[in-house]
Amino acid sequence: MATPAVTRKIRQKPAAREHRSGFIGGFNYRRPFDSLWGLFSNVKLCIVLISILAALCLVGAIISQAPAEVVSSPQDYAAWVAANAQPQYHQFTNLMDWMQLFTIFRSWYFKVLIVLLAINILVGGMLNRAPAIWQKFRHPQLKRNDGFYVNSPVRVGLTVGDDDAATAQTTETLRAFFARRGYRVETAPASNDEKAYLYVHRYSWSALSTFVFHSSLIGIMLCAVLTGWSGFGRNSMAQRILPAPLYNYFQNLAGFSYDQPLPNGDQGVVYPMGTPHNIIYRAQQFVMEVDPQRMQPTDFYTDLQIFQDGKLVAQKRIRVNDPLTYQGVTFHQASFMMYANITLRDPQGNVIYSGSIPLTDHRTSPPDPNTGNVFQTNEVEDVPIPNYDETMNLAAALAPDGHWLVGIKAFDANNNPVFQGAQLFGVSCVSPDGQQLVAATQFGCKLSNGWSMQVNDVRRGTVLLITKDAGSPLLWPILALLVLSLWLTFSFPPRRFWVQIAGSQVRMAALKEHYVNHQRDLDAFARALGNRPLLPERDPEPAPTKPVPKPAARKVKEQQTAAV
Amino acid sequence: MGVMYLAFFDASVALAVLSALAYFMYTFSQYRAAQAAQHARRHGKGARARSSMRPALATASTSPFARALHLLSGYAANQSAQTVAAVQRVHATAIAVPARSDFEVADAALPVSEESAAYGRLGSILAWLLAFTLAMTLIMRTAITGHAPWTNMYEASIALAAFLMFAYIYFENRYKTRTMGVGATGLALLLLLFAIWVGAAFNQAEPVAFRKIMPALQDNPILTIHVSMMIVSYAFFIVGFICGVIMLVQGDAAKPRYAWLPTAEAADELGYRSVTIGFPLLALGIILGAWWANYAWGHYWSWDPKETSALITWLVYAVYLHARGLRGMRGKTMAWLLIAGFAATLFTYFGVSFLVPGLHSYAGVK
Numbered sequence: 025m026a027t028p029a030v031t032r033k034i035r036q037k038p039a040a041r042e043h044r045s046g047f048i049g050g051f052n053y054r055r056p057f058d059s060l061w062g063l064f065s066n067v068k069l070c071i072v073l074i075s076i077l078a079a080l081c082l083v084g085a086i087i088s089q090a091p092a093e094v095v096s097s098p099q100d101y102a103a104w105v106a107a108n109a110q111p112q113y114h115q116f117t118n119l120m121d122w123m124q125l126f127t128i129f130r131s132w133y134f135k136v137l138i139v140l141l142a143i144n145i146l147v148g149g150m151l152n153r154a155p156a157i158w159q160k161f162r163h164p165q166l167k168r169n170d171g172f173y174v175n176s177p178v179r180v181g182l183t184v185g186d187d188d189a190a191t192a193q194t195t196e197t198l199r200a201f202f203a204r205r206g207y208r209v210e211t212a213p214a215s216n217d218e219k220a221y222l223y224v225h226r227y228s229w230s231a232l233s234t235f236v237f238h239s240s241l242i243g244i245m246l247c248a249v250l251t252g253w254s255g256f257g258r259n260s261m262a263q264r265i266l267p268a269p270l271y272n273y274f275q276n277l278a279g280f281s282y283d284q285p286l287p288n289g290d291q292g293v294v295y296p297m298g299t300p301h302n303i304i305y306r307a308q309q310f311v312m313e314v315d316p317q318r319m320q321p322t323d324f325y326t327d328l329q330i331f332q333d334g335k336l337v338a339q340k341r342i343r344v345n346d347p348l349t350y351q352g353v354t355f356h357q358a359s360f361m362m363y364a365n366i367t368l369r370d371p372q373g374n375v376i377y378s379g380s381i382p383l384t385d386h387r388t389s390p391p392d393p394n395t396g397n398v399f400q401t402n403e404v405e406d407v408p409i410p411n412y413d414e415t416m417n418l419a420a421a422l423a424p425d426g427h428w429l430v431g432i433k434a435f436d437a438n439n440n441p442v443f444q445g446a447q448l449f450g451v452s453c454v455s456p457d458g459q460q461l462v463a464a465t466q467f468g469c470k471l472s473n474g475w476s477m478q479v480n481d482v483r484r485g486t487v488l489l490i491t492k493d494a495g496s497p498l499l500w501p502i503l504a505l506l507v508l509s510l511w512l513t514f515s516f517p518p519r520r521f522w523v524q525i526a527g528s529q530v531r532m533a534a535l536k537e538h539y540v541n542h543q544r545d546l547d548a549f550a551r552a553l554g555n556r557p558l559l560p561e562r563d564p565e566p567a568p569t570k571p572v573p574k575p576a577a578r579k580v581k582e583q584q585t586a587a588v
Numbered sequence: 589m590g591v592m593y594l595a596f597f598d599a600s601v602a603l604a605v606l607s608a609l610a611y612f613m614y615t616f617s618q619y620r621a622a623q624a625a626q627h628a629r630r631h632g633k634g635a636r637a638r639s640s641m642r643p644a645l646a647t648a649s650t651s652p653f654a655r656a657l658h659l660l661s662g663y664a665a666n667q668s669a670q671t672v673a674a675v676q677r678v679h680a681t682a683i684a685v686p687a688r689s690d691f692e693v694a695d696a697a698l699p700v701s702e703e704s705a706a707y708g709r710l711g712s713i714l715a716w717l718l719a720f721t722l723a724m725t726l727i728m729r730t731a732i733t734g735h736a737p738w739t740n741m742y743e744a745s746i747a748l749a750a751f752l753m754f755a756y757i758y759f760e761n762r763y764k765t766r767t768m769g770v771g772a773t774g775l776a777l778l779l780l781l782f783a784i785w786v787g788a789a790f791n792q793a794e795p796v797a798f799r800k801i802m803p804a805l806q807d808n809p810i811l812t813i814h815v816s817m818m819i820v821s822y823a824f825f826i827v828g829f830i831c832g833v834i835m836l837v838q839g840d841a842a843k844p845r846y847a848w849l850p851t852a853e854a855a856d857e858l859g860y861r862s863v864t865i866g867f868p869l870l871a872l873g874i875i876l877g878a879w880w881a882n883y884a885w886g887h888y889w890s891w892d893p894k895e896t897s898a899l900i901t902w903l904v905y906a907v908y909l910h911a912r913g914l915r916g917m918r919g920k921t922m923a924w925l926l927i928a929g930f931a932a933t934l935f936t937y938f939g940v941s942f943l944v945p946g947l948h949s950y951a952g953v954k
Contacts, residue, residue, distance in 0.1 A: 067914045071907050078903040078932075085896040085935075085944060129891045248889070281886060315800050322800050345807040345884050356886040489886040496888055503875045510871055514864035538916045541857060 064144050065152035073141045080137070084128040087120070088112075093283070095127055142245050149238035157231050164228070164520070167212035167221040168533070173524040176533035180546040183556040189528040195220045198523060198530065201553065207519075222523040227516040233509040240506035247502065251495030254278050277494040286326075287363040287380035287485040294353055294490060303353060304331040308339075310486035312360060324360055326486040342488075358489035361386070362402040364420050364430055365480040368409070369467040376475065380485070381407055381418055389421075397424050413437045420449075420482050427451055428482040431458075432471070443473035449482050519545060529558055590795070593728035597746070600721040601784070604749070604777035607714030611769030614711050615848065617704030618767065622847035708766045712757075715773060719757055722750035722776075734798035736812035738819060739805050741941060742792035745783035747816070748937070749776040751823035755862070759827055763858060767850055771830040810880045817873030818898070824866030825905070825933045831859030832926030835919070856918055859926050867905050874898050893944040894936065901932035 052059045063069060088108055094100040109117050109126055124131035173179065184194050199209045202224045212221035255278030256262045256271070263271055284292050291306035305328060312324035323343070330338040330350050340348040347356040361382055368377040383402035391398050403419035416434040423429050431446040431454075446454035446469070452461045453469030462470075468478030517539045524531045532549060534542035726747055729737040738744040756772035759765070787793030798806065805811055834855040838844045844851045850858070877895060882888040889895065908925040911917040 067910055071910055071915070074903050074907050074910070078900050078907070081896050081900045081903070082935075084891060085893040085900065085940070089891060251888075318800075321803060323803055323806075343806075344803045345810075345880075347883055347886075354883075354886065356884070358886065491886045493887075496882055499888060500879065503878070507868060507872050507875060510868040514868060538913045 061147060061152070064147035066144075066148060070141070070144050070148055073137060073144060077134075077137055077141065080128055080134055083125060087125050087128070089129065090126045092281075095130060138245065142242060145238050145241050149241075150235055154235070157234070160520075161228050161231055164210075164223060164225065166210055166223040167215075168522050170524070172522065173531040173533045176535070178536050178542045178546065179531065179533035180543075180550045181529070181531045181558040182550050182553060183528050183559055184530045184553050185528050187528055187559060191218060191220050191525050191527055194525050194528055194530060195222065198222060198525065201549075207521075218526065220525040222525065224521045224523060226519045228518050228520070230512050230516040231518045233512040236505055236509035237513065240502050240509065243502040244499065244506070247495040247499040249495070250277065250498065251279060251493050253494070254280065279491070279493045279495070281489065281491040281493070283358055284488045284490055285361060285363075285382035285384070285485065286488055287365065287382070288483070290380060291331075292488075292490075301332050303350065305329065305355060305488070305490075306331065307486050307488070310360060310484060312484055321360075324357065324486075326357055326488070328355055328488070330355075352494075353490065353492050356489040356491065357486065359487045360484050361487055362420060362482065363485040364418055364428075364482050366418070366430070366432070367468065367478045367480060369476045369478075371474045371476075373467050376412070377409055380481075382485070382487075383418065383420055395424070399423075409434065414442055423448070428479075429454070430477075430479045430482060432477055443471045443475060445469055445471035445477055447477060447479045449479045521546070531558075589728060589732050593725060593732060593795075596721045596725040596728055600718060600725055600746075600749070601777075601780050603714055603718040603721055604773055604780055607711055607718050608770060608773040608777050610707055610711035610714050611766065611773050614704055614707035614766055615770050617707055618848035619846070621704060625847065708769075711766060711769050711773070712760065715753060715757055715760070715769060718773065718776065719750065719753040722746065722753060726750055729795060732795045735801060735805075735808055736815065738815045739796070739801050739811070740792045741790070742783050742787040744815070744819060744937075745779045745786065748819050748822055749779040749783070751816075751820045752776050752779070752826050755820070755823040755827050755865075759858060759862070763861075765850060765854075765858075767848070768827070768830050768834070768858075771833070772827065775826055775830075804884055807880070807884070810876065814873060814876040814880055817869050817876060821866040821870035821873055822933050822937060824862045824869070825901075825929055828859045828862040828866065828926045829930035829933075831855040831862065832923040832930070835859070835923035835926070840919075852919070852923075856922055859922070860912060863905055863908060863926070863929070867902070867909065870898070870902050870905070874902060894940045897932065897936040897940050901929060901936050904929045904932045 051063075090101055090104050090108075094104045105117065105121060105126060109120070113120055120126065124133075128134060174181075185197055189197075195211070199222070202209050202222075205226075207224045207226045208228075210223045210225075212223065215221070253274075255275050262274070266274070286292055286305075286307040288307060288309050291304055294303040294305065308327040308329060310324070310326045313322050314320065315322045325341050325343045328340055328342050328348055329336055330348070332351075338348060338350045340346075342348050342355060342357045344357050347354050349355075361384060363380040363382050365380040366377070367375060369375055381404060383404050385403050385405075387401045387403070389399040389401060399421045401419055401421045403417065405417045406415045407418060408415050414434050414436050416432055418430070418432050420428050420430045428449040429446060430449055431444070433444040434442040436442050443456075445456045446458060447464075448454060448461065453464045454460070455462045456470065456472035464478075465476055467476035469476060471477055517537075519534075519540060519542065521532050521534045521542070524533075530553075532546050534546065536542070726737045729743065729746075733739075738747045752772060753776055756768065760769065784793075798808065832855075834849055835852045838846065838849055838852040838855065840852070849855075874895065877898070878888040881890065881895070904925065908922065908929060911925065912922055
């Protein structure tokens with residue numbers, strides 16, 4: 025009958041802890057700093073945070089993420105969700121969007137977790153461990169109490185040299201032995217018991233590499249912040265608060281990244297933020313080579329020129345793996361697309377629009393059931409017509425005979441069709457209703473509203489990626505340090521042994537470490553030193569420790585006691 | 589050159605089959621030896637072991653097949669060395685520290701039978717040959733194409749099989765255990781079969797010259813270093829996975845379930861060693877990839893599925909290392925973490941290529 029009483033007593037213990045005054049759960053609100061320090065110095069928190077981040081990364085890898093260029097614009101983002109997420113996730117799309125699953129790496133909770141991990145690394149990985157690691161490295165304990173040498177779970181005892189050798193002689197033998205193996209040997213101050221004590225260690229410095237590693241992680245996060253820094257906005261309070269040099273310094277650090285379609289011969293201007301002068305770039309020509317057998321591009325490049333203050337300052341043939349950098353701005357060969365160069369004229373021949381239009385969308389039609397032909401269509405929508413409140417859609421399809429069919433359709437502000445027409449480039453015009461081939465007029469092919477369209481060229485052109493990133497130059501040395509510190513940590517784990525010498529009797533012991541198996545090292549030392557056991561008459565074995573009763577047995581005993 | 593390439597590749601497949609078989613026979617012999625030892629313990633000294641369970645000091649072989657096997661594996665030539673080693677072992681038992689293997693692996697814990705030793709040695713010889721033929725396959729392919737042989741899934745799978753064999757051989761020689769051989773060679777064989785399938789299904793077996801691969805890959809130094817670092821790290825993680833499976837099979841470290849397998853403690857330590865090699869290599873691979881992406885794509889990190897999944901793999905092993913190194917955790921949790929790391933590796937290697945679109949669409953399997 026007494027058994028339940030014991031069980032009750034054991035179960036009541038945690039409940040009593042919960043009611044400690046000043047605590048909410050495990051948090052001591054009377055000493056919040058200590059509690060927070062304890063929380064963030066806990067390895068368990070680090071494991072939990074990394075696990076959650078890994079799980080979120082997995083979600084982000086599986087679910088398509090909205091590209092960076094659409095996230096900044098709510099309209100673009102909504103269009104992206106409608107086009108990419110809605111067909112895939114149907115009724116769950118809104119819920120997933122609310123959970124920021126399409127922008128998970130930009131979500132607030134992802135950023136909070138990164139900040140928590142950074143604090144955890146700083147506190148737990150560096151500050152909290154620093155004193156102990158530094159103490160071990162700089163002021164190690166040269167001698168331990170005698171019980172350590174006989175009770176440590178990692179130990180070995182043996183006889184070295186002649187049985188009646190003096191302590192000093194054995195000490196010298198061991199010093200030479202460990203020195204040959206690359207260990208540093210330090211002698212503890214002499215004691216009164218005719219025993220000598222050695223502290224033997226190797227790679228002690230590698231314990232410090234953990235600080236380099238964790239500092240590198242913090243550094244990477246700071247670089248990421250710097251990379252994402254795009255400057256203060258217009259009318260920012262920072263402009264009023266910060267001193268001008270500091271404000272300008274931060275503004276100069278601001279980065280950017282954008283794609284720039286650029287037809288041959290056209291030029292663009294670098295976004296002026298952070299650059300002392302406008303930088304103008306010009307795509308002289310874009311060339312692409314295609315493997316005719318596999319119909320895949322084997323090479324594409326742009327001959328790019330950079331102008332500053334009207335002068336040519338740099339030029340280079342840029343390829344995917346060979347960008348051009350000028351004053352911190354890098355011009356990458358990102359991709360390519362089709363361009364149609366057209367001229368629109370009114371019935372009197374006045375030019376309404378003239379220039380190259382990038383055909384940003386590429387589509388492949390399903391095979392024609394009769395001919396089996398597949399049409400590659402490049403198109404663009406909503407290109408504004410200057411001085412008119414109208415937009416035009418343009419499409420270019422490659423006909424089986426190798427000619428480009430270019431079609432145009434314009435809409436007014438209310439999305440009503442305004443005009444349409446088409447031209448078979450290099451062959452003839454197509455009637456506005458698309459039914460027959462007709463001859464060109466004086467200004468080109470006639471459109472349905474009386475205007476004319478002349479297709480001047482349809483060809484591939486370059487798409488540049490223009491970036492400025494203050495974070496990346498700092499990142500590479502930090503990453504090099506990270507890899508180096510990892511390599512040092514795992515390849516050269518610190519090894520520390522304490523040796524007690526009494527005549528020829530030697531006891532070696534170590535702390536049980538998680539990284540290295542010191543017992544194996546000690547066994548190897550023992551083998552190398554002749555592998556002779558301790559002499560029993562001179563060094564009796566330690567008294568056996570009191571056996572700990574098994575939990576089950578203890579419980580029975582407790583039950584019996586309670587019953588009595 | 590092409591003929592030699594095919595010859596080496598075919599030889600690799602054949603050797604993978606043979607070495608997996610030899611290691612399987614070795615493990616099976618170990619299993620039988622363990623059973624015999626158990627039988628002898630239960631039934632006293634009078635119990636007779638079968639011929640395959642005789643200790644290494646026994647000199648006579650029973651069957652012509654066994655004799656041929658011993659001859660093939662160099663057993664006869666090594667007989668005297670074994671005798672000396674056995675005598676040393678007998679002497680070693682009388683002194684303070686037994687002269688045992690670095691680990692309590694099955695090879696050290698069990699009395700190795702003649703047949704088992706011969707199979708084991710044969711497996712090792714075949715594994716070396718397999719590693720050699722795989723290396724030659726990669727070298728031949730490089731000579732033909734002019735670029736590092738890992739520009740698509742077919743080539744990368746052969747490379748992974750090669751690096752896996754080298755990783756395994758390193759562990760076999762460093763830690764004197766062959767028990768994991770059946771797992772390593774079996775997985776290498778699976779990778780080669782996968783390469784054959786993917787080569788046929790996606791027309792990837794045909795060598796493509798350097799100037800004809802996609803432009804983004806036309807940077808030989810970084811292609812060579814970045815991808816090789818990733819593949820080598822995967823190879824070590826596979827070894828870690830095998831250790832994780834052994835840990836789970838063995839259960840409690842204090843009471844191993846099967847004497848013919850390495851103890852859970854030994855497998856734990858071997859798994860840890862493999863991760864400590866693979867983890868920095870994966871970090872280096874990811875960093876080199878970021879460096880490449882920075883000048884090729886304009887961003888060092890784009891959260892592309894491939895790089896994200898590589899990061900996931902790195903994070904899983906970071907959890908493993910923190911749990912083991914700082915928390916001192918051991919046992920099943922560590923085994924499951926090794927398996928989770930391997931799952932992340934598989935997802936990075938296969939999953940992203942087959943399932944998720946992204947910038948790393950070089951595998952050519954879509």
